[in-house]
Amino acid sequence: MSGDGCPACTGTWPDEAQRIADCGTTIAYLHDDQFFAGWTFLVLKRHATELWQLESAERDRLMSEVSRVARAVATAFGAVKMNYELLGNQIAHIHWHLIPRPVGDPAPRQPVWTVAHDPVRLPPAAFAARIALIRAHLGA
Ligand SMILES: [Zn+2]
Numbered sequence: 463m464s465g466d467g468c469p470a471c472t473g474t475w476p477d478e479a480q481r482i483a484d485c486g487t488t489i490a491y492l493h494d495d496q497f498f499a500g501w502t503f504l505v506l507k508r509h510a511t512e513l514w515q516l517e518s519a520e521r522d523r524l525m526s527e528v529s530r531v532a533r534a535v536a537t538a539f540g541a542v543k544m545n546y547e548l549l550g551n552q553i554a555h556i557h558w559h560l561i562p563r564p565v566g567d568p569a570p571r572q573p574v575w576t577v578a579h580d581p582v583r584l585p586p587a588a589f590a591a592r593i594a595l596i597r598a599h600l601g602a
Contacts, residue, residue: 465509470555476505479586482593483602485527487520488558490600492593495581498561498574500539500592504531506556513548513556524558532560534599540565545574 465471480491485504493501504527510516516524532544541562548558561574569577584592 465555468509468555469553470505470557471509475553476503479589480593482531482596483600485531487523488527490527490531490596492589492596493559494583496584496589496592497577497579497582499564500535500541500562500596501574502531502535502560502596504528504558504560510556511550511554516556524556528558528560531596531600534596535560535562538595538599542567542570547573547575 469475476491477494480494482490482492482502488504488506490502490504493503495501504524506524513521513524528546532546535541536544539562542565543563545561545563546558547561548556550556563570568579
């Protein structure tokens with residue numbers, strides 16, 4: 463399986479400033495749009511586009527990492543519910559979105575992609591503070 467031209471494999475995405483932690487088979491990053499505070503995603507370290515392309519043990523580790531980071535994010539940001547999204551329509555490289563849905567969610571029954579909003583781009587210090595908060599909850 464080739465990652466030629468894949469932004470995750472060529473190092474053009476995500477930005478290093480978004481990096482939260484190396485989780486094992488994945489690396490966790492903070493999403494650049496922080497409208498949903500704590501929105502995090504995990505990027506598989508190797509190129510694959512579908513879950514069935516992973517070996518069973520690798521897929522199990524992926525799910526463990528998704529679960530561990532989701533718990534940390536949920537706790538850090540007081541999520542009412544976590545959303546788990548594995549799409550790959552825009553970037554065809556396995557990356558798993560973990561989105562905390564807050565108290566006062568503007569559209570609690572809708573997936574985040576349909577919630578109209580202006581992206582929230584935090585100043586660097588505030589962005590780094592959210593990364594540090596998640597790291598603290600990961601024990602990383
Ligand atoms: Zn890739």
